[in-house]
Amino acid sequence: VLGLTAAASLTAALTPAPAARAHSVPQVQTTKYLAPETLAAILRRAALGQQVLVEGDIVSWIIQFTPVENDATVGVAGYVTDYLPPNVEVVGASIVIPDGNGGFREVAPNLPGLIRNGWGRNEERWLTPFNTAAYDPSGQCAAANETNKCDGSIAMSYADTGIFYSTDARTAVFASGAERVKQGTNGYKINPTGAGQINPTFGQTQATTHNLWDADQTNAFGSIQSAINALSAPKSAAASVTVTAKGPMPFNAGSAVAGPDSGYKLDNTGNVGPWRRVAYAGSRVGNTDEGPATSATKSRFGQSGNLVVGGPTDGGFALSTDSPLPVATNAVRFAVGRLQVGELRYVKISVRLLADAPATGIVSNSEVFGGDAASEAGETGWDLTWRYHVPSVADNNTNLYVLEEVVAVDGQPFTGTIVPSGHTVTYRISYYNTGNVPQHDVVLKTELPTQMTGTATFRHALGTSVLPASPASAGPGATVTFATIPVLNSGGGGAVLVDLVPSAASGTMVLNRATLESTEIPDPVYSNAPIIIGTRAFLVATETVTPASAKPGDTVHYTITVKNTGFSSATGLAITNWLPTANATTGNQQRFRFQTGTSVVTGLANVTPTVTAPTTVAPFDGVNRDQLRWAFNASTALASGATATITFDAKVGTSVARRAAPYLADLKVDYDDGANDTYAPAYNVAPVSVGASLSGTLFEDTGWTGGPGRSRGVAGGAAVGIPAARVELYDGAGAFVAATYSDGAGAYRFDGLS
Incomplete structure (x- = not known):
């Protein structure tokens, strides 16, 4: 079995739009591409003259996306849907981040963003089938004497995070008869109440979604009936169940991952939804125990306020190479939690091929969508996700690989997305034949953004050269065509660098796009590289530990790294670290314990952490864990481009159980980014397996x-x-x-x- 990963690209016709127009955080899917290890394996096989992508191979894709600003910079939650191609079975799914060595490592979902734990914007009156308490199998609506006004909690509707799968026919990909999903031109037509705010981001006037279940939910919970009636075919036949299509959802219904393993279980039919949970570290689940909403900010038995509700779960399907998802699975959905503008986010899907790849390549599709603004950064969140269901799409054909990335700003290596106007940005475009047969008359193009000054320059970087470019002097909005490659054999390819100077107002998303086509694949594959114009600070937090395996009583060494990838200083810093525990309720020898005097801070003032057990800081308060908190003076600043590190030792409690499943730490960095108070999370990090x-x-x-x-x-x-x-x-x-x-x-x- 060869461990392969596949490459893909975005098919959306994305048009950069002014940042601040409304009040949500949608997502742009920039690229779907073969994971680095899959690309490497394909190129290695091709170099040996061997067939690539054969039955039994494991192929992985990276799906890359970024939150975008819609009068808000922090979103409650984001969702990624991957539609499975024929003749595969899923053997892996994870939320990932770059590992710094050219690959990716698995991470937990973010917590959801803060949002109202009540009906939010308005109390709603529901239509069939939610106009009677009898619809609710939990009995909570009847117990609260509610009939047609049994509203759910906005916070609880977003509470479920993790990875889910569906075998329901309604979640199969629909592209109006085509093989590839297209942005706004195929799929089911939808018109949720928030569509007018988001459509301009994607350069479209008509929103579409690419499975029937999502179209049903958008009609039912996020649209008014007159807007549905005005749509032409193809569209869902589901009717609206709401009067305003803003604010809440019916109690126990309306989750984007509604199903038997979720908190809110019901979909628009009043029945349990199709999504089943995959067991995944750091996942969270909502519940119906808190009952219906009783005010804008409170549920019957829950707390009042802008909250994260629900709790952790380790339940779900035990997915592995030896335990694939059911063959009937047609979609995998990632609920990634809180979104922040300026992030590049990634998920990974791995499949085993049940047949050799066809000569035309394996075509796979995916789409992403966000939700309301979180009640953070000065915003108020109060709407369900379906009001803002305007997905962004991408697809991949394994026969051609193209990936465009931002690699430098002003000549210095760069991995962020927030860039000030007027600075030189360097893009790297990689292109390969990743199929089994030669590709003929291969043409690489780049579509320059309109928001730039001067002209772009082009430099050969690797492999088969595609210079010169035409036009040689290309300005704003130009489409640049590189030299045609007459024959690109399997495994052949290279890379080119593009330098340009973006110029736009703060908050504007600037997209540079690469396309790759051939005689055999005339409909180009795409990759988009986004940046957000701005100067605010943006912190990236990570935590590692050595050794990765220890015995009870051993000492391990932690390193926290905080890097400012933005272009302003971050102030108001407070770093909170929660060490692992084997028992959440009791026992000081059941947890990892900080070793006094071992903390060393570099890059910031060397403050001493406050150590507390049980914990006192949300979201992990009230737990038998060592909580370490480094609180810096308000004036202490982490400059643009600077990195701070904290190292310390912890001892594994003598009663910590030996097990193969690792013990995990959690990290949160609160800071002021120059515009708002925000935080950088790194949850379920620094794994330590206790045992040999x-x-x-x-x-x-x-x-x-x-x-x-x-x-x-x-x-x-x-x-x-x-x-x-x-x-x-x-x-x-x-x-x-x-x-x-x-x-x-x-x-x-x-x-x-x-």
């Missing part, structure tokens, strides 16, 4: 030509790591202990051994 570990690397000698000497144990010569190979561990008596799979470099590791 065993690791190694599998190698294959690709220079072997027969006879004895085929090497799978040592590196050297033509040896390369074997990715995605199953490694089994047995004890001294020959009994099976555990199994794992090697990573993209052939490395494997067993943790938590006793």
Whole structure:
């Protein structure tokens, strides 16, 4: 089995639009592309003259997206839907971030953003089937003596985070008969009450969504009936169940991941929705225990205010290479939690091929959408997500790979998205033939943004050159065509650099787009690289730990890193770190304990942390964990481009249970970004497995030509790591202990051994 990952690109005709128009945080899907390890495996096979993407291969895609400003910079929640192509089974799904080494690592979902724990904007009167308390199987509407005004909590409707899947026919991709989803030109037509605010961001006048279930929910909960009636086909036949299509949803209904494993379970039919949960570390689930909303900010048995509600869950389908999702799965949905403008966000989907890739490539589709503004950064959140359901789409064909990324600002390496007007931005466009057959007359283009000054310059970076570009002197809004490649063989390709100077008002999203086409694929694949014009601070927080495996009583060493990727100083800094625990309620030897005197701060004033147990700071308050809090003076600043680190030691409690599942820390950095108070989260980080570990690397000698000497144990010569190979561990008596799979470099590791 070869561990492969696939490349894809955005098909949306995205038109940059002025930032501040309304009051939500939608999402733009910039690119869907083959994961780095898949691309590397494809290129390695192609170099050896071998067929790529064959039955049994594991192929992974990265879906990249960014929140965009709509008179708000923090959103309550974001959702990503990946539609599965034929002849695959899902063996992995995760929310990821770049690991700094060219790959990605798994992270937990963000908590939802703060929003009203009541009916929000207005109390609503519901239509069939929600006009009687009998619709609610929990009995909470009847207990509250509600009939046709049994409203749900806005906060609870957003409470579920994690990864979900569906086998329901209503969630299958629909592209009006086409193979690829298109922005606003195929799919089901929809017209939610917030569409007029968001459509200009995507350069469209008509919103579409690409599965029937989402179209049903948008009609029912986010649209008024007259707007539905005005739509031409294709459209959902579902009727509106609301008078205003703003504010709340019916109690126990209206979640974007409605299903048996979610807090609010019902969809527009009054029945349990189709989404089933995948077990995923850091996930959260809502509930119906708090009852219906009784005011704008309160539910019957819940607290009043702008809140994060629900709680953690480890339930769901145990997804792995040995335990794929049901073959009938047609969609996987990621509920990623809180959004912040300026982020680039990523999810990863991995499938096993059940047949060789067709000659025309594997085409896969995805789309993303956001929700209301969070009650943070000076905003008020009070609407359900379906009012703002205007998805952004992307697709991928595994035969052609194109990826455009921002790699530098003013010649300095850069990984953020917030850039001041008037600075030189460098984009890298990578292009490859990732299919089995040659591609002919391959043409790379870049569509320059209208919001720029002067002309762009182009530099060859790697591989097959596509210079010169035409026109050689290209200004705002120009489409630049690079030199045609007559024949691009399997595995062939390269990269080109584009330098330009954006110029726009603060908050404006500026998009640079790359397209790649050939005789065989005349409808181009796309990649979009967004930046947000601005000067505010933007902090990225990470936490690591060494060693990754320890025994009870051992000491481990943590490193917190906070980098300001924005262009203003961050002030008002407070860094809170919650260490792992094996028992949430009691026992000081059941948790990881901070070692006094070991904290060292660099890049900021060396303050001493306040240590508290049980915890006192939300969202992890009231738990048997060591809480460390470094509170800096209000005037202490982390400058643009600067990095601060905190290192310290912690001892694993002597009663912490040995287990293979890692113990995780949580990190939150509160700060003032120059415009608003906000925070940078890093939850479920720095994994430590308690117990012994065993690791190694599998190698294959690709220079072997027969006879004895085929090497799978040592590196050297033509040896390369074997990715995605199953490694089994047995004890001294020959009994099976555990199994794992090697990573993209052939490395494997067993943790938590006793």
